[in-house]
Amino acid sequence: VATNNSRVDEPAGRIDTKAKKDSVITNLFRGGRNTLFSQTASFSYTLPLAKIPALDFVTANIKYQATYKWIGASRLAVNLGNFLENGQQKEGTVQMDFNRLYQKSKLLRQLDVPSNIEDRDRWRNRYSKVTDSVTNKLGKRVLRTRKILNKNAMPYVSTPLKVFGKLLTSLKQANISVGELGSTRLPGYTDSTQYLGQNFKSMAPGFDFILGKQVDSNWLNRKAAKGLITKDSSFNYLFQQNYDQTITASATLEPVRDLNITVNIKKSFSKNYTETFRFIDTTGGTNQKFMHLTPYSTGGFDVSYIAFKTLFGKFDPNRVSETFKTFQNNRVVLSRRLGKDNPYTQAQPGRGLQADGYYYGYGKYAVDVLIPSFIAAYTGQNPENVSLIKQTDGRTKTNPFRSILPKPNWNISYNGLTKIKGMEKIFNSFNVSHAYNGSLSMNGFTSALLYQDVSRFGYPSFYDTVSKAFIPFFLVPNVSIQEQFSPLLGFDMQFTNQFQAKFEYAKSRTLSLSLYDYQLSEQRSTEFSIGAGYRKRGLKAPFGLKLPKFLGGKKTLENEISFRMDYRIRDNVTANSRLDQDNNFATGGSREITITPTIDYFLSNRVNLKFYFDQRKVKPYISSSAPTTNTRAGVQVRISLAQ
Known part of the structure; x- marks a missing residue:
């Protein structure tokens, strides 16, 4: 288009x-005079896996979309050139239905079919003997016995084999999705556009750019050499590139009947790059050339992660935790690992291992030391094995945190308790749930303007005498870890007598490490909630009293009435810790108690009456805040006018 x-x-x-x-x-x-040309091209393809019997359980799709724009220069600033923009979107998805794969096997199909003694005997006797009279080579009639297979006999699967088979075939579905977005904005372009956005006289900007290719500095240099970039001395627009990558994967498992497990991982990365690409005349005409000035990158990184190994330890907001002490001790280990890898650490006398136990350029506050030390301590990893940060490549698509791999999160539910003999007489449904979600993120990182690698070893070489550390390629302001068991354990019950009950216990934690003031903020939350409900039709008024006229004026309610009571206690506390300072202090937190009873009654199919009470008490854990109590109560009347 x-x-x-x-x-x-x-x-x-x-x-x-x-x-x-x-x-x-x-x-x-x-x-007329062209002012704007825009174009979109898209392509999608589904792999013909359905035509291959062994792979028909897999569905794979690929999509590609390219956008292109040529924006004419303002008539007031023609010498500054036009604008070129392009973008590309790539996406690939794979869906696998393993149930369909398992159905190809006669044996695996029997895992879901109840078996009995008759099935076992039928399977054991699937071969029958038949005696025939045949003529041999000598012309004599002889008897021959052969076995005939009953092809309609279904395999018999014993109970132990079924359990083992269920575990082997627990994976039911899997989905994988990979997506990339890229865009480029080039100012100062002096050429015009014709058909398909291309100028066929100069063959610029090229079909590769029109179809979404994300160009590099060499491409810019070639266009400048052809005279396609303005040389105006007042030109000062930024060349911009953006890149986003998203990877998600999920799987559904059912190791036993009614036990459903969903596992998922995710990873997202974004980077924005800008520079001033302009013509420079530094010596009055003898040294004229195009230069790439003020390159600058920003970005963000987020992955699903697991950190609960340190969640259940003792925690006192007014005392330094053992995990934080481990974080501090890990720095020496990471400094040694980084110092031995970086050749600049040993390049001159006086470098190498310093008197404080840290290596030259990788002191206790170096960013490259703090990030892996923090991750190792709060995720329970060995500091000798935790991944290091590789920050030596400024290309837009290069992820400096690519060594940090995503880890799975999960959601588990089981609703098979009512299948136990006798339980069906008590419960209509009984669901047990458990879920964990965690993430590790580093957002807002920026490229360091003082970064140097003079010998191109792939390591930083510029030593900052203030921080006593090598200046890394990227500066990371903050590292965050978020995790929550929501719930850690939950029960949802529906009784046969219309009674309902719900119980949930949840925990969460948020860690935020500032790499500017070397302070860790830790917020913990524990929540306990209980809910109960009851529904009844034809409820009688107590003591033989009559109901009010607006409820019918009778002794019995004709319609259904619902009672509900929810009670929740939530403790949350926030504490701050500073590196190399033996103190810890609470900065916020409270205990919240909420109680919300309600009564719902349908006067008719259009009118609903609700009595409610909602009280929330907050008791702060710090003296700077006062306890509060909020109470709401009343009656709601809802009238539906829909047909």
């Missing part, structure tokens, strides 16, 4: 001469 906007320019003043009129007519028949 392509769209071109153009404008028919008119001469200044009134159109009252033949020359002016001819100019307007000529511009009109030429199609």
Whole structure:
């Protein structure tokens, strides 16, 4: 799809001469002056796996979309050039239905079929003996016995084999999705556009750019060498590139009947790059060239992660935790690992291992030391094995945290308790649930303008005398770990007598390490909630009393009435810790108690009456805040006018 906007320019003043009129007519028949050309091309393809019997359980799709824009320069600043923009979106998805794969096996199909003694005997006797009279090579009649297989006999699967088979075939579905977004904005482009956004005289900008290719500095240099980039001395626009990558995967498992497990992982990465690509005349005409000035990158990184190994330890907001002490001790180990890898650490006398136990350039507050030390301590990893940060490549697609791999999160539910003999007489449904979600993120990182790698070893070489550390390629302001068991354990019960009950116990933690002031903020939350409900039709008024007239004026409620009571206790506390300071202090937190009883009654199919009470008590854990109690109570009348 392509769209071109153009404008028919008119001469200044009134159109009252033949020359002016001819100019307007000529511009009109030429199609005017192009001001905006935009184009979108898309492609999608589904792999023909359905035609392959062994792979028909897999569905795979690929998609590609390219966008392109040419934006004409303002008439007031023609010398500054036009704008070129392009973008690309790539996506690939794979869906696997393993149930369909398992159905290809006669044996695996029997895992879900109840077996009995008759099935076992039928399977054991699937071969029958048949005696025939045949003529041998000597012309004599002889008897021959052969076995005949009953092809309709289904395999018999014993109970132990079924359990083992269920575990082997517990994976039911799996989905994988990978997506990339990229865009480029180039100012100062001096060429025009024709068909398909291409100028066929200069063959610029090229079909690769039109179809979404994300260009590099070499491409810019070639266009500048052809005279396609403005040389105006007042040009100061930024060349911009953006990149986003998202990877998600999920799997559904059912190791036993009614036990459902969903596992998922995710990873997202984004980077924005800018530079000033302009013509420079530094010596009055003898040293004229295009230069890439002020390169600058920003970005963010987020992965699903697991950190609960340190969640259940003792925690006192006013005392330094053992995990934080481990974090501090890990720094020496990471400094040694980084110092031995970086050749600049040993390049001159006086470098190498310092008197404080840290290696030159990798002191206790170096970013490359703090990040893996923090991750190792709060996720329970060995500091000798935790991944290091590789920050030596400024390309837009390069992820400096690619060594940090995503880890699975999960959701588990089981609703098979009612299948136990006798339980069905008590419960209509009984669901047990458990879920964990965790993430590790580093957002807002920026490229360091003082980074140097003078010998191109792939390691930082510029030593900052203030921080006593090598300046890394990227500066990371903050590292965050978030995790929650929501719930850690939950029960949801529906009784046969219309009674309902619900119980949930949840825990969560948020860790935020500032790499500017070397302070860790830790917020913990524990929540306990109980809910109960009851529904009844034909409820009688107590003591033989009559109900109010608006409820019918009778002794019995004709419609259904619902009672509900929810009670929740939530403890949350926030504590701050500073590196190399033996103190810890609470900065916030409270205990919240909430009680919400409600009564719902349908006067008719259009009118609903609700009595409610909602009370929330908050008791702060710090003296700077006062306890509060909020109470709401009342009656709600809902009238439905829908047909």
